[in-house]
Amino acid sequence: MSLRIKFNLILLLSFVVGYAATSYIAYVMLQENAKEEVLHHANVMMASAMAIREYTIKEIKPLLVRQQMRTFIKQTVPAYAATRNFHKIQKMFSEYSYKEATLNPTNLENRATDFEIGIINFFKANPKIKIKTGERVTPNGRSLYLSKPMRVGSEACLSCHGKPADAPETMKAIYGDKNGFGWKLNQLIGTRIISVPMKVPYQRAYTAFKTFSYSIGAVFLVVLILLNVFLNNIIIVRVKNISTVAHDISLGKKPKKEINTNGHDEISELAKSFNRMRVSLNSAMDMLKGKSNKK
Numbered sequence: 613m614s615l616r617i618k619f620n621l622i623l624l625l626s627f628v629v630g631y632a633a634t635s636y637i638a639y640v641m642l643q644e645n646a647k648e649e650v651l652h653h654a655n656v657m658m659a660s661a662m663a664i665r666e667y668t669i670k671e672i673k674p675l676l677v678r679q680q681m682r683t684f685i686k687q688t689v690p691a692y693a694a695t696r697n698f699h700k701i702q703k704m705f706s707e708y709s710y711k712e713a714t715l716n717p718t719n720l721e722n723r724a725t726d727f728e729i730g731i732i733n734f735f736k737a738n739p740k741i742k743i744k745t746g747e748r749v750t751p752n753g754r755s756l757y758l759s760k761p762m763r764v765g766s767e768a769c770l771s772c773h774g775k776p777a778d779a780p781e782t783m784k785a786i787y788g789d790k791n792g793f794g795w796k797l798n799q800l801i802g803t804r805i806i807s808v809p810m811k812v813p814y815q816r817a818y819t820a821f822k823t824f825s826y827s828i829g830a831v832f833l834v835v836l837i838l839l840n841v842f843l844n845n846i847i848i849v850r851v852k853n854i855s856t857v858a859h860d861i862s863l864g865k866k867p868k869k870e871i872n873t874n875g876h877d878e879i880s881e882l883a884k885s886f887n888r889m890r891v892s893l894n895s896a897m898d899m900l901k902g903k904s905n906k907k
């Protein structure tokens with residue numbers, strides 16, 4: 613096997629091993645980053661839903677106490693404000709969603725689906741867990757969900773969600789007296805759940821991975837070409853030169869080429885030593901010839 617083939621095989625092997633290892637690490641890291649980015653989006657969305665709830669309770673509701681006596685203003689209900697706000701966001705980002713998924717909701721649009729009932733049951737079975745995240749496949753592609761348990765946090769909630777008789781007539785005129793009642797203090801009533809699409813960050817991670825792979829491939833190709841050029845000029849051509857001359861001498865012929873002794877590296881040293889050996893060999897041969905002529 614020639615020096616060139618051996619050298620290229622070692623290079624190829626180290627590239628394959630290095631490429632596989634770096635690609636794997638890069639792939640895992642980029643996927644992790646994408647997941648963290650999606651999770652961050654979900655947390656921001658959840659925080660914004662909570663902020664709207666709080667704003668509605670603290671700043672909007674007190675302004676409308678008197679009007680509320682005449683007609684029920686659902687805009688003062690935090691659940692309504694958060695959900696409505698999200699509907700507006702959905703017009704621009706249709707793959708994002710927020711829902712206050714409830715087992716026995718006032719507004720039937722908030723009724724929990726089978727999937728959401730599964731999450732509520734999970735929170736029921738694990739009361740200490742305050743947050744659950746996971747992935748699921750939706751018609752819009754893979755999405756990440758972040759969910760939190762919803763409990764009846766204060767007695768005030770029961771004025772509208774406790775006994776139907778206690779609820780404001782104006783509210784019952786809109787929502788009826790069948791749904792969203794009978795809740796108990798501290799009862800787990802549902803889960804607020806945010807869904808964030810994973811498509812875009814994952815696509816970005818894939819593009820970054822492709823660019824990374826191509827760059828590594830290109831760097832390897834350049835290194836391979838450069839090393840081959842150097843190998844050829846610095847080692848192979850010069851070793852071949854010495855080997856051709858040595859071959860001719862070994863057959864007793866006068867070499868066609870001279871040995872190139874330029875440079876200061878190991879091969880130049882070898883060439884110089886070889887030349888010295890050749891001179892010594894010639895003078896030894898001459899001496900031998902002289903002796904045999906005298907006889």
Ligand code: HEC
Nearest residue numbers: 689691692712714717718719722763764765768769772792
């Ligand atoms: C003034 C009456 C009123 C009070 C007080 C009230 N809610 Fe509601 N709540 C409603 C109405 C009405 C809706 C339905 C809004 C809509 O149209 O989406 C609702 C909806 C909800 C929903 C969404 C699911 C569903 O039932 O449609 C949750 C969750 C909820 N309320 C929790 C609470 C909690 C927790 C409290 C106490 C902190 C509370 N509510 C206090 C009237 C009230």
